[in-house]
Amino acid sequence: EAGVAQSPRYKIIxxxxxxxxxxxxxxxxxxxxxxxxxxxxxxKLLIQFQNNGVVDDSQLPKDRFSAERLKGVDSxxxxxxxxxxxxxxxxxxxxSRRDTQYFGPGTRLTVL
Amino acid sequence: xxxxxxxQPEMSVQEAETVTLSCTYDTSENNYYxxxxxxxxxxxxxxxxxxxxxxxxxxxxxxxxxxxxxAAKSFSLKISDSQLGDTAMYFCAFMKLSNAGNMLTFxxxxxxxxxx
Numbered sequence: 001e002a003g004v005a006q007s008p009r010y011k012i013i014x015x016x017x018x019x020x021x022x023x024x025x026x027x028x029x030x031x032x033x034x035x036x037x038x039x040x041x042x043x044k045l046l047i048q049f050q051n052n053g054v055v056d057d058s059q060l061p062k063d064r065f066s067a068e069r070l071k072g073v074d075s076x077x078x079x080x081x082x083x084x085x086x087x088x089x090x091x092x093x094x095x096s097r098r099d100t101q102y103f104g105p106g107t108r109l110t111v112l
Numbered sequence: 113x114x115x116x117x118x119x120q121p122e123m124s125v126q127e128a129e130t131v132t133l134s135c136t137y138d139t140s141e142n143n144y145y146x147x148x149x150x151x152x153x154x155x156x157x158x159x160x161x162x163x164x165x166x167x168x169x170x171x172x173x174x175x176x177x178x179x180x181x182x183a184a185k186s187f188s189l190k191i192s193d194s195q196l197g198d199t200a201m202y203f204c205a206f207m208k209l210s211n212a213g214n215m216l217t218f219x220x221x222x223x224x225x226x227x228x
Binding site: 031033035040041042043044045048056089091093095100101102103104105106108 | 116145147149154155156157158159162203205207214215216218219220221
């Protein structure tokens with residue numbers, strides 16, 4: 001069974017530029033999560049989708065971050081414009097309902 | 113809101129020995145899951161073990177076992193016969209079971225170094 005796929009693995013941008021990350025969950029997993037992990041900390045949830053609907057986006061900085069999961073499968077997380085403090089690893093995870101979350105390899109973002 | 117605390121920022125253990133990582137959490141919920149995840153330098157978050165709060169029996173997975181004390185809100189991870197490949201960050205995580213979402217709340221992590 002293929003795991004959660006993410007791309008790119010690394011991204012370096014300058015502040016005020018935009019960036020997008022892509023995630024493809026495990027086949028059949030209806031729930032998809034985006035987490036932000038700042039260096040030295042545990043991951044923090046940004047947004048949770050159930051199929052193509054948003055379940056929880058209370059911690060998503062909506063003035064600059066957006067996410068979508070149009071067909072209920074893969075998802076895109078966008079930052080526009082990026083700030084220095086957005087430098088982090090962005091992790092995507094998926095799960096069957098009320099079950100263990102499985103994580104992708106993450107995207108390391110550096111904002112200069 | 114739930115909080116998860118890992119009081120040991122760093123630990124080390126000799127290869128083949130046993131080490132225990134600590135985790136405490138705070139919640140008013142009665143039905144929840146607890147997890148330990150491992151994150152090696154590759155950054156991939158890998159599930160180590162899962163415990164359902166309604167189960168009294170402690171979960172085990174090969175060399176990994178937990179000591180789940182629900183009343184004390186404690187959830188420690190024991191690694192037996194430590195191997196060099198166990199070197200990683202270990203995160204304790206809490207998941208509330210809710211129709212409104214099943215977000216994980218993570219602790220700050222413990223960096224484990226297994227020495228040859």
